Amino acid sequence: MGERRRTLRFAPSPNGRLHLGHAYSALRNLDLAKQSDGDLLLRMEDIDTARCTPQHEAGIIEDLGWLGINWQGTVRRQSEHFDDYAEALERLRALDLVYPAFLTRAQIRQAVAEAEQGGSAWPRDPDGAPLYPGNERTFPDDRIAELIASDRPFAWRLDIEKACARAGADIVWTEEGRGPAGQTGTIAADPAAWGDVILARKDTPTSYHLSVVVDDALQGITDIVRGHDLFHATSVHRLLQILLDLPEPRYRHHALLVDRDGRKLSKSDGDTAIAALRESGASAHEVIRMCETGARI
Template sequence: MTTAKPPVFRFAPSPNGYLHLGHAYSAIMNHRLAEARGGRFLVRIDDMDQGRARPAYEDAIFEDLAWLGLDWAEPVRHQSAHIPDYLDALDRLDRMGLIRRSVATRREIAAGADVAAAAGTPWRRDPDGGWCVPEDDLFLPPEVLRKRRETNAPATLRLKMADALARLDAPLTFREESDGPAGETGDVALDPALWGDVVLGRSDVPGSYHLSVVIDDAAQAVTHVVRGRDLFYATAIHRLLQHLLGLPTPVYHHHRLILDETGRKLSKSQGDTSLRELRAKGATPSDIRRMIGC
């Protein structure tokens, strides 16, 4: 008779700024559910972007989590220590014929979108509002493409979505324990095609969020992914990558977001008040829990 392994939850912040109330809510939710189910709570450091990651921010993450009264299993996984894992996944997808290399810059992509809109054939936008970017030769001059390919110019690695979907013999679903943005719960099916040829890596970053998160979750045997509703639709990409790479599928729980007074999601990049600032003003862990409703 086999004994079921305890569930595994994780909180995976990026060390590119201080934690705010939204991070506190997600961390507390993961920790609380892990305790209630007799599971393990992990902290993972999403430091793939070494250009923005700072040791001081990482130290502050651990300090803030401990101040909130949370503890976690060791060792802590750092994405920057597992780059070969992401490169191997990219190589596997490439050998399947599912990776295309785009040498278009962000400025050229924006210009191409403008030209298409003016011609009455606008590009689609993905669920995050970004462009579903077509093949380079549809909007870049041939001589530009030839020169960049000959000189091995920096490239963005994109999943060939149509080819990837052709490998499916049934719709992909996932188990949603909470309610999605439109009340979705239970077994949910989402369409990865909405994302177009999504970015999986770049010359300077060997794995995008979408690729690294599924590799990390599998490597750490994460059974329950508890995160904000802003990532609900991205689960379609993650399920597709799990299928292509033969990885297990966690149970998902997309919780409500902590918003500011205007209804905007809190963000480090927008300079929203950090836990560090609230602590300096005298806030206690109990105050934080009251502020976020947990």
């Protein structure tokens, strides 16, 4: 049997207009799809239903069309597939790999501050955020049931120690691009560095980590092309793929476009929005050329 047809995806969040960094990533996906005679799919990562709007989605589609970026099939919207993520979460719950976590951000900050004031360095994830204390892992079942019944908000977190033990020691991914430090080839994943990540919340049956691996599997994604900012998160994604028995895609991470001060572009920087550049008189060819040169904006 031959290799599966290569299938890629561009997956923006419709909480604002596209900027040059988004366009660069979309173009990288499109180029690989064309080179491999594969397909490019479009996904809207809109689990944040408060900030993601149909108006922003329409703007993204307008920007992509203006740039000449086409995709195959219909747009997948995460907000329409919460049942898929809830099913995956339930599988992990059945394996006793998740637990309800009730500490607020303020309580986490307090725990970190008290530990550091006492001279202990609190562990932090690759993005610099403090790891969750995980107090609830040792709570008896009746205490957990009492907390849930109290109607307090909570998040479902992955018990990273149990999850890594179940997945086994050899968690790797194939990197066809280069990581932030030039990493390529077979990469040893380190999901434990992220601690007990959030997989869902009481009122939202998913998080980015859970939804992205479920979507990639359901959409048959074979190759994931995305920025360096998500390189280390791949460790969590590979762990979840193993736990949920999902296919392993190939990964190709790329450098990020940055502004004149070397900072990652953001949606709050209106000057680099595709719509703003179009309105200022730039042509699609000129915008694509800006992306290709990787010049500081």
